[in-house]
Amino acid sequence: xxxxxxxxxxxxxxxxxxxxxxxxxxxxxxxxxxxxxxxxxxxxxxxxxxxxxxxxxxxxxxxxxxxxxxxxxxxxxxxxxxxxxxxxxxxxxxxxxxxxxxxxxxxxxxxxxxxxxxxxxxxxxxxxxxxxxxxxxxxxxxxxxxxxxxxxxxxxxxxxxxxxx
Numbered sequence: 001x002x003x004x005x006x007x008x009x010x011x012x013x014x015x016x017x018x019x020x021x022x023x024x025x026x027x028x029x030x031x032x033x034x035x036x037x038x039x040x041x042x043x044x045x046x047x048x049x050x051x052x053x054x055x056x057x058x059x060x061x062x063x064x065x066x067x068x069x070x071x072x073x074x075x076x077x078x079x080x081x082x083x084x085x086x087x088x089x090x091x092x093x094x095x096x097x098x099x100x101x102x103x104x105x106x107x108x109x110x111x112x113x114x115x116x117x118x119x120x121x122x123x124x125x126x127x128x129x130x131x132x133x134x135x136x137x138x139x140x141x142x143x144x145x146x147x148x149x150x151x152x153x154x155x156x157x158x159x160x161x162x163x164x165x
Contacts, residue, residue, distance in 0.1 A: 011084065018080050026072050034065045038072075 023039065036120055037043050057063060090097075126135075 010088075014084050015080060018083050020081065021075070022072075022076050030065075030068060030072075034061065035067075036065060038069060 027037060029037055030038055057066070
């Protein structure tokens with residue numbers, strides 16, 4: 001029941017908005033080209049009087065006005081049909097969907113494995129123990145001779161070898 005009410009409301013809203021927009025646009029175009037306001041009852045009375053007095057369509061302009069009035073109705077119908085089929089819920093949620101897709105692709109490009117840091121099986125470590133463990137790891141990495149010192153020693157060996165020759 002709610003679905004039928006929703007579809008009926010969609011039908012009314014799309015119909016009213018599309019019809020209003022279409023009438024305003026086409027009325028301005030037809031009035032500028034043929035000086036004919038098809039929403040005015042007075043204009044239609046003039047045409048009715050013309051036909052009652054056995055009026056004859058003479059020029060291409062008259063035929064084009066008649067053809068334009070028919071095309072306005074046909075385009076209105078197909079435009080309404082097209083706009084009624086649009087899913088406006090998806091249209092309104094499109095910015096959120098694109099943001100979500102962007103976030104997903106952002107994190108998809110990162111590494112595929114999961115790293116769990118500070119995972120301790122058994123006894124829990126205190127913060128001081130973790131800090132001390134990090135300090136010890138850094139000191140053991142820096143315990144050997146530094147790379148720059150090794151390079152200097154190698155260069156000095158080569159220089160002394162060259163002088164000795």
